[in-house]
Amino acid sequence: MAGRHGNTVTKLVLLGVGMFGFAFALVPLYDLLCDVTGLGGRTGGAYAYEPAKAEVDTSRLVKVNFVANTNDGMPWQFWGETPTVRVHPGELTEVKFYVKNPTDRAMVGQAVPSVAPNAAAEHFHKTECFCFERQILQPGEELEMPMRFFLAPELPKYVQSVSLSYSLFDITELAAAERTRPEA
Numbered sequence: 153m154a155g156r157h158g159n160t161v162t163k164l165v166l167l168g169v170g171m172f173g174f175a176f177a178l179v180p181l182y183d184l185l186c187d188v189t190g191l192g193g194r195t196g197g198a199y200a201y202e203p204a205k206a207e208v209d210t211s212r213l214v215k216v217n218f219v220a221n222t223n224d225g226m227p228w229q230f231w232g233e234t235p236t237v238r239v240h241p242g243e244l245t246e247v248k249f250y251v252k253n254p255t256d257r258a259m260v261g262q263a264v265p266s267v268a269p270n271a272a273a274e275h276f277h278k279t280e281c282f283c284f285e286r287q288i289l290q291p292g293e294e295l296e297m298p299m300r301f302f303l304a305p306e307l308p309k310y311v312q313s314v315s316l317s318y319s320l321f322d323i324t325e326l327a328a329a330e331r332t333r334p335e336a
Contacts, residue, residue, distance in 0.1 A: 246300045261320050263318045
């Protein structure tokens with residue numbers, strides 16, 4: 153009888169360890185899946201825009217919508233100058249976003265972008281973006297943040313509207329922990 157209970161306990165412990173390992177591996181697996189399939193609406197890093205080599209598709213206009221959100225617990229005010237622009241694929245465009253820290257303490261924020269539909273994510277190229285860097289704002293400080301982008305002319309013809317959404321996260325504690333972490 154004691155052997156059966158010991159065997160069951162061993163199986164349960166192994167099952168718990170396996171579940172923990174699977175949960176731990178989900179984030180890198182999801183990142184890999186998004187990179188391979190283009191799911192998740194992720195945009196890449198900074199692109200270089202060369203006007204001399206730019207191919208602008210003047211035969212069509214694509215509507216680009218901008219959404220600015222703050223994550224729960226982020227007290228900053230965050231908004232875009234305009235909710236929508238219309239652009240020709242291949243044309244470099246600049247829009248401005250703004251943030252304000254209404255608190256009485258310095259804070260660090262990080263914006264995370266997402267593009268929809270997923271078919272547009274690989275064709276949405278930012279040459280300058282506040283999302284590439286952490287934003288540090290002092291109490292009461294307001295900041296204008298430009299974002300320059302272009303849609304690649306290879307954007308599928310059926311995509312007539314693209315939405316770029318930013319979620320702004322409070323990473324003040326994470327930034328402080330990174331500053332105090334000893335160098336390896």
